[in-house]
Amino acid sequence: MPTVQLLDPQVSNLIAAGEVVERPASVLKELLENAIDAGADTVTAEIQNGGALLIRVTDNGCGMTEQDVQTALLRHATSKISRASDLDAIATLGFRGEALAAISSVSKLQILTRTAQDEFGVNLTCDGGEAPHTERTGCPVGTSVMVRELFFNTPARRKFLKKDSTEAAACLTVCERLALANPSLSLRLIQDGRTRLHTPGDGQLLNAVYAVFGRDFASSLYPVEGEHRGIKISGFVSTPTGARSTRSHQCFFVNGRYIRSRTFMFALEEAFKGIIPGDRYPACVLHASIDLASVDVNVHPTKTELRFADERSAFDSVYYAVRSALSASAKPASFALDTRREALKILQTPAQDPKAVQQHLEEIKKKPAPYRPGGYGESFSVKQSAQPAVAAYMASYAPPPARPVYNAPAPSSKTAERLHVFDSTPIAEPIPAAAPTAEPTPCEVPKERPFTVLGEAFSTYVFAQVEEEIWVIDKHAAHERIIYERLLARRRTEKTASQVLLQPVPVRLTAAQYAVYEDFASFFAESGFECDAFGQDTLAVRSIPEELTGTDIGSLIPEMLEQLTVRQSQAVRESLTERALFTAACKAAIKGGHVYTSCHLQELVKELCKNPALQQCPHGRPTYFVLTKRDFEKQFKR
Numbered sequence: 331m332p333t334v335q336l337l338d339p340q341v342s343n344l345i346a347a348g349e350v351v352e353r354p355a356s357v358l359k360e361l362l363e364n365a366i367d368a369g370a371d372t373v374t375a376e377i378q379n380g381g382a383l384l385i386r387v388t389d390n391g392c393g394m395t396e397q398d399v400q401t402a403l404l405r406h407a408t409s410k411i412s413r414a415s416d417l418d419a420i421a422t423l424g425f426r427g428e429a430l431a432a433i434s435s436v437s438k439l440q441i442l443t444r445t446a447q448d449e450f451g452v453n454l455t456c457d458g459g460e461a462p463h464t465e466r467t468g469c470p471v472g473t474s475v476m477v478r479e480l481f482f483n484t485p486a487r488r489k490f491l492k493k494d495s496t497e498a499a500a501c502l503t504v505c506e507r508l509a510l511a512n513p514s515l516s517l518r519l520i521q522d523g524r525t526r527l528h529t530p531g532d533g534q535l536l537n538a539v540y541a542v543f544g545r546d547f548a549s550s551l552y553p554v555e556g557e558h559r560g561i562k563i564s565g566f567v568s569t570p571t572g573a574r575s576t577r578s579h580q581c582f583f584v585n586g587r588y589i590r591s592r593t594f595m596f597a598l599e600e601a602f603k604g605i606i607p608g609d610r611y612p613a614c615v616l617h618a619s620i621d622l623a624s625v626d627v628n629v630h631p632t633k634t635e636l637r638f639a640d641e642r643s644a645f646d647s648v649y650y651a652v653r654s655a656l657s658a659s660a661k662p663a664s665f666a667l668d669t670r671r672e673a674l675k676i677l678q679t680p681a682q683d684p685k686a687v688q689q690h691l692e693e694i695k696k697k698p699a700p701y702r703p704g705g706y707g708e709s710f711s712v713k714q715s716a717q718p719a720v721a722a723y724m725a726s727y728a729p730p731p732a733r734p735v736y737n738a739p740a741p742s743s744k745t746a747e748r749l750h751v752f753d754s755t756p757i758a759e760p761i762p763a764a765a766p767t768a769e770p771t772p773c774e775v776p777k778e779r780p781f782t783v784l785g786e787a788f789s790t791y792v793f794a795q796v797e798e799e800i801w802v803i804d805k806h807a808a809h810e811r812i813i814y815e816r817l818l819a820r821r822r823t824e825k826t827a828s829q830v831l832l833q834p835v836p837v838r839l840t841a842a843q844y845a846v847y848e849d850f851a852s853f854f855a856e857s858g859f860e861c862d863a864f865g866q867d868t869l870a871v872r873s874i875p876e877e878l879t880g881t882d883i884g885s886l887i888p889e890m891l892e893q894l895t896v897r898q899s900q901a902v903r904e905s906l907t908e909r910a911l912f913t914a915a916c917k918a919a920i921k922g923g924h925v926y927t928s929c930h931l932q933e934l935v936k937e938l939c940k941n942p943a944l945q946q947c948p949h950g951r952p953t954y955f956v957l958t959k960r961d962f963e964k965q966f967k968r
Contacts, residue, residue, distance in 0.1 A: 351432050353491060354381025354480055355500035360429035361475050362508050365389035366515065367423055368473065371531060375505060376520040380497030381480065382488070388474040393445040396452045396464060403454075403462055405431040423587060435459035436487070437480045443473040458483040499845040502526055506542045506842065507588040510581055510615055513538040525866075526841045535565060539615055543579065544840050544867075547572070547613070554616060556651030559643040561620050563651035567598070568613035570656075573606040575913060576892045579613035584620055587627065590634050593641055594618070597648035605656065616648065779939050783932050790922035794935045800962075803954040805934060806922040807947035812937050814915035814948045816877045820858055828858040828873040835871045835883045836864055843867075843891040850894050850910075857911065859887075881918045889913050915948060 351357055358375060365373045368391025378384040394402065405428060433439060434456045444451030451469035456462040481488035491497060498521050505519045509529045516531025529541040540548040551566035568579070582594045594616070602612045624639040638644040784793040784800075792803040839847065844867040847854070854861060858875030871883050878886070890910040920930065938944060938954065947953055 351436060351480075353500060354385060354497050355504050357381065357385050357433055357437075357477055357480065358387070358501050359504045359508075360433065361385070361387040361477075362504065362517075363423035364429070364475075365391055365473065366508070366512060368392050370472065371514060372516045374518045374520065375501075377498060377501050378522055380491070380494035381501050382491055382494070382497065383479065385477040385480070385501075386474065388472065390470075390472040393448075393472050394441075394443045394452070395445055395448065399441055399443055399452050399454050400462060400464060402430050403434050403456060433477060434462075436482075436484055438478040438482065440476040440478070441473065442467065442469045442476075444469050444471050446471050493849065495845060495849045498522075498526075499842060499849070502842055502845055507581065509538050509542055510535070511583045511586050511588050511617075526845075535615065535617070539566065542840065544838055546838065547579070547840075551615075552655045554614075554651050554655040556647065556654055558647035558650055559640070560624075561618055561643060561647035563616060563618055563647050565614065565616040567616070567652055567655060570602070570605045570612075572613060573602070573610035574613050574892060575610065575889050577611045578892050580611065581615045583615075583617045584625060584636060585618070585622065587636075588634060589636055591636070591644075593638065593644050594648050597645045598652055601649050601652035601656065614652075616651075618644070618647065620644075781935050781939055783928055783935055786931065789925055792931050792935065796935075796939060798959050800957040801935070801938070801954050802957065803935065803938065804922070804947075804952065805931060806919050807951050808938055808944070808953040809934055810915045810919035811944045811947045811953050812934070813877045813918050814911055815941075815944065817857060817875060817911045817914060820856075820875060828860060829876045829879050830860075830873045831871065834862075834864075837861075837869045837871055837884050837887050839867050839869065839888060839891065841867050843888055844869075846891045846894050847887075850891075853894075853910070857914075861887075875914075878914060878918045881914075886914060886917050889917070911948075 351360075354377065358377070358381060362373060362375060365387055368389060370389035370391035373387065373389045375388075376384065376386040430439075435458065438458070439454075439456045441454040442451060443454075450466040452464055453467040453469075454462050454464045481491070502519060502521070505517055505527050509515065509517045509527065513529075513535045514531055514533045515529070517527065517529050518525060519527040527541065529538050536548060536551075539551070547568075550569050550572040552569060554563060554565050554567055556563045565583075568574070577595070580595060580598065582589055582591050584591075598612055598614055598616070606612065620638075626637040626639075779796050781794050781796045781801075784795055786792050786805075790805065792801075792805050794801045794803065847861075847869065851861075858873070858878075859871065860873040861869045861871050864870035869887065871887065874881070874883060890913050893910045893913055920934075945953055
C-alpha cells in the first residue's frame, strides 16, 4: 500500500510551473508585471527564438537586496501581500508569489538587481530549481531578469511549444496589453534584435493606442468618459464604421489589469446594437476604476479573470458610458458616392473655387467609370470644406431613375422598398463583353439552362426565370460564393496568375498583424497576393487575385489577418485560411442595396446556372431559392 509523503520542493515547483508557466509568453507576462509592481516607468523586454532561447526583462524599478532576491525564489514568497485581509483589496498585478519559483524550476535563471541604497548589486544564478548562487556585482538601480533555455529539463513540455513566430506573436500580445494598461510606462519589445513595439510612456492613453494599433485605428476613435455607481469608465471606442470582423480589438482593463470579461463585452456590444451590423464587432480600449473590495482577482493563476460584487452595475457602467460617447460624438459627414479616383481627389482636398470644381466635375463626367465590385454607394468621410463639391458631384452623377413594372402608387416612405426592372443606360462598365440591351432577353448559356433576368427588388434580390422556375437570388450572397469558389480553386490547383497593380499599395499593419502575416506568408502567396516588406510593419502589395480587382486592399488584408489566429493544428490552420478567404470574397462581392446594370446581374445568374449547387454563401446564408410554376398556381388556386 503506498504511503503518503511530502513532495520534494523541486517536484512541487515543477507541478506549479504547469499552472503558471504555460509558454514563453507566460514567463514574459510575470516578469513584466513584477517590473511594474516594482515602480518601473521604463522597461525593455527582449526575446530570442520566440522566447524559448532567451527572455530578458530590464527595468528601472526599486530593485532587491541580496536577501530579498534569494527569498523571491521560494514558493509563496512575495512582497505584495502579508496577511489574509490583503486578498480583499489587491492593488498589485502579482500577489501569489509563485512566478519566480516556477520559472527557476524549468529554466536557467539569472537575476541582476540593485537598490538605490546599496553600493553593489547582486548577481543570482539558478539552473533548473537547484540551490541558487549569489555574488556581488556592479549594475544600475533596478532589476534585469534573464530566462534562458525554457523547459530545458522538461523535454516533454518543450516539445509542445509552437513555432518561434507563433510564440513571438503571443509575447507581443502580452506586451501590447500591458502597454495599454499602463500608458505611463515606456515599454520596448525587441524580438531577435528587431524592435517590435515601443510606447512613449507619456501617460496619454491615445498615444499608447497609436503605438499598439497604428495611426488608422487611433484616428477613428470616440473618447469615453463616464461614472455609474462608483465605477469610472474611460478610454476609447471605435466609430460605427470602424467596427471589426472579430473581437480581437476589444481590450478591457480593471484597475490597470487586463481582463477577459463577458460582462463588459456584452455591455459594449449592446451599446452598439442597432448601429453596426450583427456580424461586426466594435473595438475599444476601456479602463474601469472600481473599489478594490468590489472585485475579486484571486480566481485563476493567470489573473485575467475576475468577479464583480455587482455584475449589473459593471454592465450598466460600460453600457451608459459608451452610449453617451456615441450620442455626444459628432458623426463625420458621409455620402453615398461613386468611388472614382478623380472625385476622391476633389472631395478630400480643401475648399476650392466653386467654378473650378464644377468645371473639373464636368470633365470627369465624360470619362467612363471603371467597374468596381461593391464600389457604388460606398460610404466614406469627407471634409466639411468639400461639401459643396460633394453636392455638385451628386447632382452630376445621380443614377438614372428606375422604371416601374406597372403604374402602381409610390411606396410608402416608411418602407424604403423598390421594385424595378433594369434601364438600358449603363451605370458602369459591365463585366461581360455583351452590350446591355433595352429590355431583358433570354440568354442562352452554352450547355446550360437558358434564363431570363426579370428584375430586381429592394436593390438586393434578383428575379430570374430559368426554364419553368423562378429563381429569387440574393445578389451579394451569390456573388460572394462565386468569388470564394474561384479563390479556393486557385489555391487547390496552385494557379498563381494574379492582377499586377499599376503601383504597389502600401498596407500598414500593427505589430501583431505583421507577426501573423509572417506566419501565413505562404497562404497569401498561394492565394495570388504578391507582398513585400516595406519598412517596419508595412507591406507593399504588388499583385492581387484577379477576383479581387477593385477591392480596397488597405482594409482587406488587415481584416484577413484578423481571421488568421495562429494555431498549431494543421486542420485548424486550414479552417482559418478558408475563413480569411470568406472575408476576401465578402469584401469583393457586389453589395445589396446598391444598383447595378442588367449585364452585371445576367452574368451573376449565368454563373449560378453553371453551378446550381452553390446554394449557400460562405457564411451559410442561402444564395437563392426556387419557385416552380406549380407554386404560383397553388397561390392563385389554379
